[in-house]
Amino acid sequence: MRFTIQNVLIATDDGYTTTDVQIIDGKIAAIAPHLDVVGTAINGSHKLLLPGLINAHTHSSEMWQRGIMSPLPLELWLAELYDFASIDTEQIYLSALGTAVETLLSGGTSVVDHLVLIPGQELETIAAAVRAYQEVGIRAFIAPLIQDESLTAGIPSGDSNRTHEPFLRSTAATLEIIETAIKKFHRPDEGVSMLVAPTGIQLCTDALFEGCIELSDRYHICRHSHLLETKAQAKLALEKYGGSAVTHLNSMGFLSDRTSLAHCVWLNDADIAILAATQSTVVHNPLSNLRLGSGIAPILKYRQAGVNVSFGCDGASSNDSQDLLEAIKIGSILHNITDFDYRHWITPRQAIEMASLGGAKGLNMADKIGTLTVGKIADLVLYDLTNLSLLPRTDPIGLLVLGRPNNIVDSAWVNGKQIIANGQVTTINVEQLRQELFNRSQWETKRESPTVAEIEAHYRKVMGL
Amino acid sequence: MRFTIQNVLIATDDGYTTTDVQIIDGKIAAIAPHLDVVGTAINGSHKLLLPGLINAHTHSSEMWQRGIMSPLPLELWLAELYDFASIDTEQIYLSALGTAVETLLSGGTSVVDHLVLIPGQELETIAAAVRAYQEVGIRAFIAPLIQDESLTAGIPSGDSNRTHEPFLRSTAATLEIIETAIKKFHRPDEGVSMLVAPTGIQLCTDALFEGCIELSDRYHICRHSHLLETKAQAKLALEKYGGSAVTHLNSMGFLSDRTSLAHCVWLNDADIAILAATQSTVVHNPLSNLRLGSGIAPILKYRQAGVNVSFGCDGASSNDSQDLLEAIKIGSILHNITDFDYRHWITPRQAIEMASLGGAKGLNMADKIGTLTVGKIADLVLYDLTNLSLLPRTDPIGLLVLGRPNNIVDSAWVNGKQIIANGQVTTINVEQLRQELFNRSQWETKRESPTVAEIEAHYRKVMGL
Numbered sequence: 001m002r003f004t005i006q007n008v009l010i011a012t013d014d015g016y017t018t019t020d021v022q023i024i025d026g027k028i029a030a031i032a033p034h035l036d037v038v039g040t041a042i043n044g045s046h047k048l049l050l051p052g053l054i055n056a057h058t059h060s061s062e063m064w065q066r067g068i069m070s071p072l073p074l075e076l077w078l079a080e081l082y083d084f085a086s087i088d089t090e091q092i093y094l095s096a097l098g099t100a101v102e103t104l105l106s107g108g109t110s111v112v113d114h115l116v117l118i119p120g121q122e123l124e125t126i127a128a129a130v131r132a133y134q135e136v137g138i139r140a141f142i143a144p145l146i147q148d149e150s151l152t153a154g155i156p157s158g159d160s161n162r163t164h165e166p167f168l169r170s171t172a173a174t175l176e177i178i179e180t181a182i183k184k185f186h187r188p189d190e191g192v193s194m195l196v197a198p199t200g201i202q203l204c205t206d207a208l209f210e211g212c213i214e215l216s217d218r219y220h221i222c223r224h225s226h227l228l229e230t231k232a233q234a235k236l237a238l239e240k241y242g243g244s245a246v247t248h249l250n251s252m253g254f255l256s257d258r259t260s261l262a263h264c265v266w267l268n269d270a271d272i273a274i275l276a277a278t279q280s281t282v283v284h285n286p287l288s289n290l291r292l293g294s295g296i297a298p299i300l301k302y303r304q305a306g307v308n309v310s311f312g313c314d315g316a317s318s319n320d321s322q323d324l325l326e327a328i329k330i331g332s333i334l335h336n337i338t339d340f341d342y343r344h345w346i347t348p349r350q351a352i353e354m355a356s357l358g359g360a361k362g363l364n365m366a367d368k369i370g371t372l373t374v375g376k377i378a379d380l381v382l383y384d385l386t387n388l389s390l391l392p393r394t395d396p397i398g399l400l401v402l403g404r405p406n407n408i409v410d411s412a413w414v415n416g417k418q419i420i421a422n423g424q425v426t427t428i429n430v431e432q433l434r435q436e437l438f439n440r441s442q443w444e445t446k447r448e449s450p451t452v453a454e455i456e457a458h459y460r461k462v463m464g465l
Numbered sequence: 466m467r468f469t470i471q472n473v474l475i476a477t478d479d480g481y482t483t484t485d486v487q488i489i490d491g492k493i494a495a496i497a498p499h500l501d502v503v504g505t506a507i508n509g510s511h512k513l514l515l516p517g518l519i520n521a522h523t524h525s526s527e528m529w530q531r532g533i534m535s536p537l538p539l540e541l542w543l544a545e546l547y548d549f550a551s552i553d554t555e556q557i558y559l560s561a562l563g564t565a566v567e568t569l570l571s572g573g574t575s576v577v578d579h580l581v582l583i584p585g586q587e588l589e590t591i592a593a594a595v596r597a598y599q600e601v602g603i604r605a606f607i608a609p610l611i612q613d614e615s616l617t618a619g620i621p622s623g624d625s626n627r628t629h630e631p632f633l634r635s636t637a638a639t640l641e642i643i644e645t646a647i648k649k650f651h652r653p654d655e656g657v658s659m660l661v662a663p664t665g666i667q668l669c670t671d672a673l674f675e676g677c678i679e680l681s682d683r684y685h686i687c688r689h690s691h692l693l694e695t696k697a698q699a700k701l702a703l704e705k706y707g708g709s710a711v712t713h714l715n716s717m718g719f720l721s722d723r724t725s726l727a728h729c730v731w732l733n734d735a736d737i738a739i740l741a742a743t744q745s746t747v748v749h750n751p752l753s754n755l756r757l758g759s760g761i762a763p764i765l766k767y768r769q770a771g772v773n774v775s776f777g778c779d780g781a782s783s784n785d786s787q788d789l790l791e792a793i794k795i796g797s798i799l800h801n802i803t804d805f806d807y808r809h810w811i812t813p814r815q816a817i818e819m820a821s822l823g824g825a826k827g828l829n830m831a832d833k834i835g836t837l838t839v840g841k842i843a844d845l846v847l848y849d850l851t852n853l854s855l856l857p858r859t860d861p862i863g864l865l866v867l868g869r870p871n872n873i874v875d876s877a878w879v880n881g882k883q884i885i886a887n888g889q890v891t892t893i894n895v896e897q898l899r900q901e902l903f904n905r906s907q908w909e910t911k912r913e914s915p916t917v918a919e920i921e922a923h924y925r926k927v928m929g930l
Contacts (some may be wrong), residue, residue, distance in 0.1 A: 015910040064857055067864030071801065071810040101853070147502065231805070243623060290865065293801030293810065321854070321869030336536065336758030340696070344538040345758065354486050385908070388566070388899045389786070392529055392906035399532030404786030406871050434853045441857035444848070445480040465805050 001416050002027065004037045005382065007023075008044025010372055011397060012350065021049060023378045026416030031374055046386050047410055048396045050352060051371050052109025052139075052379035054359025055099075055324050057224075057262040057283040057312025059145065060113045060129060061087055063095040066320035068444055070198045072452070074093040074292045074318075075155050075459055078101055079367075079451035081317060082151060086224075091440065097433050098134030101425055102322035103138065103313070107400075110139040110369070112283075112312065114197055114224060116142055119168055122177045123184070128190055130185050134269060135420040138425045139379060141363055143197030143224040144181060146174050146212075147204050152455060154202040154237040158462035164385045178354075180364060182219050193363070195223065200226035201245045202233050209252050222258040222364050225249075229263035230294050232463060246271035255280045259342040260316070260362035262312060264302070265295040272298070272305045281308040281362030284354075286331035287321075288314035296425065300335045300344050302392040310358035311351075328355050348401035378416040383408050384423070466491060466881050467915035469502045469739040470847065474511025475837055476814065481550060486514060488843045491881030496839055511851050512875055513861045515817060516603075516836050517574025517844035519824025520564075520680045520789050522689075522727040522777030523746040524610065525594060526552055529558035531785035539695045539757045539783075540620050540924055541737070546782060547616060552720070554586060556905065560781075561597035566890055567787035568603065568621060568778070570872075572865075573840040574844040574879045575604040575824065575834070577748075577777065579662055579689060579727070580824055582609055584633055586889035587642045587647070594656055595650050602884040602892045608662030608689040609646060611639050612669050612678075617669040617920060621700040623927035631787050640676040656880060658686065658828070665691035666710045667698050674717050676821050687829050688705070690714075693736075694728035697757045697928060712734035719721060720745045725827035727769070728753075730760040737770045746773040746827030751796035752786075765800050765809050766815055775824035776816075784827075793820050794866055814867035843881040848873050 005021045010031070011391055021028065021044075022033040029038075034413050048230040066460065070080055087095075096113065103111050111133070125143055133140035145240070148171040153164040163212040178196060196212035198204040216223050228234055228245055237245035246267060249255055257279035264282045287297060303389045311331050313322045313378050334344070359368030369379045379386075383396070389406045390399045399405070412420035419427050459465075470486045475496070485500040486509075494503075529552055535545055561578065562913075568576050577596070591609055598605035613636040618629040641728045643661060651659040661677035663669040681688050693699055693710055702710035714720055722744035724770060729747045732740070740747065747767050754760060767774050776796050778787045797816040801807070813818075825835030833880065834844045848861070854871045855864045864870070877885035884892050924930075 008883055009908070016908060028576055039471070064597055066859060067813075067855075067861075067868055068859035069863075070806050071812055073805075076807070087930070097760065098853075098856075132653070192476070265642075287798070290795070290798040290801055293805065295802050320864070320867040323869040326791075326869050330755070333755040335754070336755055337760050340538075340758065340928065342537050342758060347536055386899070387902055388563075390897065391563075391899060391902035392531075393903060393908045394533035394906065396532075396909065397583060397784070398534075402785040403532055404791050406786040431851065434856060437856040438858060441859065442856045443474070443481060446860065454759075461655060 002039025004035060004039060005041055005042040005044040005049060006037070007017065008047055008382070009385070009396060010049050016396065020041050023416050024379055025419045028372065028378050031372060042328050042411065044382065048383045048385055048460040049372065050107070050381055050383065050387045051356040051369065052142040052325050052359070052381050052412065052414065053107045054110040054310060055103045055108045055322065056310040056359045056362060057285055058099060058261060058322060059095045059112055059116055059315030060099040061116050062091055062315030062317035064091060065097050065317040069317045070446060074458060075232050075292060077292055077318065078451035079151065081312055083449045084333045084447060087118070088346045089118065089124050092118070092125050092128040092265040094433065094436050095281060096129040097136060097428060098445050100136040101135055101321050101430060101433065103324055104136070104420055104425065106324040106326070106408050107381050107409060108324045109381060110141065112141040112195070113400050114143045114145050119200060126181050126185055133192065135428050136425065137414050137417055139191045139414050141183060141193045141195055143195035144178060145199055146178065146208065147199040148174060148208045149203045149205065155455065155459055156232055156239055156462050159266065163183055165233055171205060171207045171211065174208065175215065177390050179215055182215065183402055186219065186221060186303040189399050189436055195222045195224045197224040199239065200233070204238055206252060209249070209254050213253055222260065223254060223256065224260050227264050228266040231266060232264040232438055244271055246274050250274050250278060253417060260310070263294065263297060265289055265297045267298065272301055272307060275302070275307045276305045276326050279308070281310060281358070283310050283362065285312045285314035285327070286334050288318040291318050296334060297334055298338070301340050302349065303370060304344070305433065308358055308361045309354050311355045315400070324355065325405055331338060332401060348398045351401050352397055379411045379412050381409055382411040384410040447461065467504025470507040470509040470514060471505060473512055473514045473847070474850070475514050482862065488878070490883050491843055493837065493839050493841050493843050495831050496837060507876065509847065513848045513850055514837065515848065516821040516834065517570070517743055517846050517877065517879065518572045518789050518820040519575040519666045519775060520568045520573045520778050520787065521577050521725060521775040521824045521827060522750055522779055523564060523565040523576060523578055523787060524581055524780030525561045526557055526581050527780030527782035528563050529556060531759060534782045535911060539759060540697050541917050541921060542757055542783065544616065544920055545917035548914045548916050550582070551765045554583065554589050557583070557590050559592040559901050561594040562601060562796055565598055565601040566788055566895060566898065569601070569877055569885055569890065570839060572844060572846050572874060573788040573789045574877055575606065577606040577608055577660070577689065577828070579610050584739040586645060591646050598657065600728045600893050601890065602879050602882055603658045604879050606658045606660055607650060607782060608660035609643060610662060610664055611613065611643065611673065612640060612664040613673045614668045614670060619701065619921065620924055621697055621704055621927050625923065636672045636676065638681065639673065643678055645682065647686060651684065651686060651716050660687045660689045662689040663696070666705065666714065667701055671717060674714070674719050675681060678718055685726065685783060688719060688721065689725050689860040690727070691727040692729050693731040696731055696824070699731040704764040706828045709733070709736055709813055711739050713779060714741060715739050723742055725775070727761060728759065730754055730762045732763065735767055737772060740767070743775070744824070746775060746777050748827065749793065749796045750777045750779035751799050753783040756783050760801055761799060763803070764796070765804050769809070773823055773826045775827050776820045776821050780897045789820065790865065790870055797866060800921050813863045816866050817862055846874055847876040847877045849875040
């Protein structure tokens with residue numbers, strides 16, 4: 001597969017230049033003006049070429065619940081989600097398609113799916129998501145969401161003497177499923193990578209974390225987890241470990257340069273120093289953190305401490321969209337209110353770098369994707385700068401990050417394969433997907449969650465509400 | 466002009482119902498199932514009908530600078546804007562068209578344009594904007610942005626003994642222009658209303674406020690102003706009045722039930738009580754407040770105190786979009802991080818009410834627009850619920866507010882006149898607008914602002930940076 005993008009705008013250190021880009025065998029072969037055309041010629045005129053962005057944290061199947069979840073903090077929201085989230089593998093497939101399409105149409109070429117597993121059909125769940133991502137052609141990082149404690153264990157006990165139901169599956173059985181999944185689905189060269197992905201300290205024992213570390217080392221795969229998303233989790237860590245969750249994870253050896261951690265809202269300066277020292281990656285999910293009232297992750301502090309930061313949409317029931325450019329916009333400007341010194345604020349160019357190279361680093365792929373560099377894999381997105389939402393012409397990256405771009409992805413390639421052309425996904429029938437999503441759903445109003453009713457009083461008490 | 470929307474979803478107190486809506490002579494004549502078709506029949510099936518939303522604060526001509534403004538706090542950002550914002554009346558016309566189109570395509574049927582005036586061509590500026598809004602057919606509230614102090618007066622002096630250039634025009638001359646504009650352009654029945662709109666306490670003398678109050682009373686028109694957008698302005702108010710800007714404005718008689726105040730970020734509890742007592746309206750511009758690092762307006766406190774709150778996009782150089790649904794989304798969920806008690810959080814339905822009825826109240830139009838009520842003016846928007854970005858089907862208003870809807874406005878009517886049909890603006894040639902915006906602009910990178918260079922050291926010193 002060979003093609004040459006001609007006369008395209010690309011970013012330089014401090015501006016833009018018009019150039020040609022040659023792609024041969026899935027890789028960027030040359031970047032220079034007036035190159036010979038190899039393969040298909042693509043007209044890049046009035047278009048901007050950027051490395052594909054990375055949706056570094058989501059839960060695809062939450063798409064079935066978007067728009068309807070009550071305004072609740074994570075712990076109660078999760079209880080409501082559990083009550084209504086029963087789905088089948090066909091739905092897993094469809095919501096993975098939907099997540100891939102929305103990510104692609106907002107500049108993403110990779111997605112990290114912290115995938116909720118259907119109990120008893122864990123491998124089938126993973127297979128359905130893999131099938132969807134391979135059909136679309138997006139680069140997929142499947143991080144099966146595992147835990148070995150039951151939901152209520154995720155809420156601090158406070159003074160109460162609560163006990164919790166045992167989790168439905170043993171730690172060993174869960175790890176066995178993950179190992180089978182790694183063997184079966186981990187095919188980085190075909191665009192599907194598996195990650196070990198314990199839910200987080202709030203619902204996992206040390207044994208589960210340790211098993212994940214062992215699998216990660218043995219199979220050379222990356223690690224992913226939620227980390228200190230809410231104040232309740234910080235409180236829980238104190239009850240569980242008598243101290244900081246970050247210190248505890250570090251002492252177990254979970255933190256590393258191939259560990260990415262979603263949220264990281266409630267870390268202190270010592271925790272931040274540990275993330276920097278271990279070269280861990282923070283995945284910032286600003287919209288979800290607002291929607292659930294989790295707080296503002298101290299992203300400017302992370303950047304100042306040298307911690308790598310990337311962006312995620314998070315699942316579509318806590319956002320409720322998979323528009324990556326929206327997450328990048330809000331995840332940049334949100335922090336301006338946390339530091340009066342505007343010299344620390346994130347610029348649009350820095351935001352794009354966080355969403356591309358930052359995402360790649362967290363997935364141990366920085367040598368392969370995340371920048372427009374000769375020799376790197378051609379995960380590329382071509383933006384149409386003549387779209388009304390990007391006019392008048394000013395700074396293209398500024399418009400892309402700070403504006404509200406609509407219908408602006410002209411083309412996208414993953415591994416050099418074109419999967420969007422003329423603004424349309426070429427690999428799957430999006431109209432059929434739309435019909436399926438329509439047919440398998442009903443308009444609803446707010447529902448009553450029995451689990452929320454059950455646990456709310458305890459939650460309010462322990463959180464001092 | 467008569468039409469009947471059939472089988473359309475509308476919101477009820479706690480859910481949705483499918484009904485017909487009859488519009489006769491620009492007004493809602495009946496809302497009930499199975500009505501006789503009067504005039505054109507509109508298929509409302511799988512669509513949601515809401516009252517048109519109100520973009521309650523913007524500066525249309527800032528569209529020419531969107532995407533390019535440096536990450537700076539308001540006072541320095543404004544200095545940069547002044548250095549590069551030189552435009553002509555044709556550009557005023559085009560950016561008003563662009564602002565109207567983006568507002569409409571995101572559910573708005575009214576726009577409040579706090580319009581920057583070209584010095585020496587003040588009435589021509591207003592005429593150009595009025596022409597644009599009348600051509601599009603959006604309901605327009607033109608609030609000519611006036612001041613009578615020069616830019617540097619907007620920054621606190623601190624210990625320094627600064628003097629400022631006199632403003633280019635006398636207070637009396639400015640008020641005369643506004644009175645002429647009111648006589649010439651204030652035609653509420655034709656969809657164009659004038660507002661008196663001093664910039665804010667940071668750049669206006671008491672004489673200007675008093676003149677505006679007098680005009681407002683004499684011509685029965687509404688009042689609009691910025692209020693305490695930044696910490697610097699709160700500091701300045703202390704220097705200027707020896708106390709609270711809100712107390713000062715109230716003592717002059719500027720606050721009233723037809724006064725809307727943009728931003729209101731730095732108000733204390735006593736100030737909030739004054740806004741409630743005077744029935745003033747707060748216009749929340751969340752994206753601008755983040756982009757400029759102004760802070761989070763205490764919107765939950767306003768609501769608890771009974772202060773009416775509406776939403777604005779603010780000018781497109783501080784946002785940088787006119788997508789009203791984006792402002793509503795962020796302006797709702799942003800506040801979840803300011804109050805742990807989720808029972809105070811803004812629901813999607815409340816957000817829509819703030820953006821419709823709340824906006825109408827602030828413009829003294831609550832008896833005419835802002836709800837689907839028989840007898841009210843037909844400013845209506847019909848949303849296509851089968852769009853991919855609103856699927857799967859869950860709670861339509863939840864999807865609209867919390868999602869990232871794209872291309873979802875099927876139809877819009879202002880005063881019963883259809884101005885969007887099948888997702889397309891019917892009144893102007895949007896493709897021609899796109900071409901004009903393209904042709905009159907150039908891709909640029911960051912520029913150096915001489916005025917920022919001049920005033921930055923003082924700003925940093927006085928703000929303790």
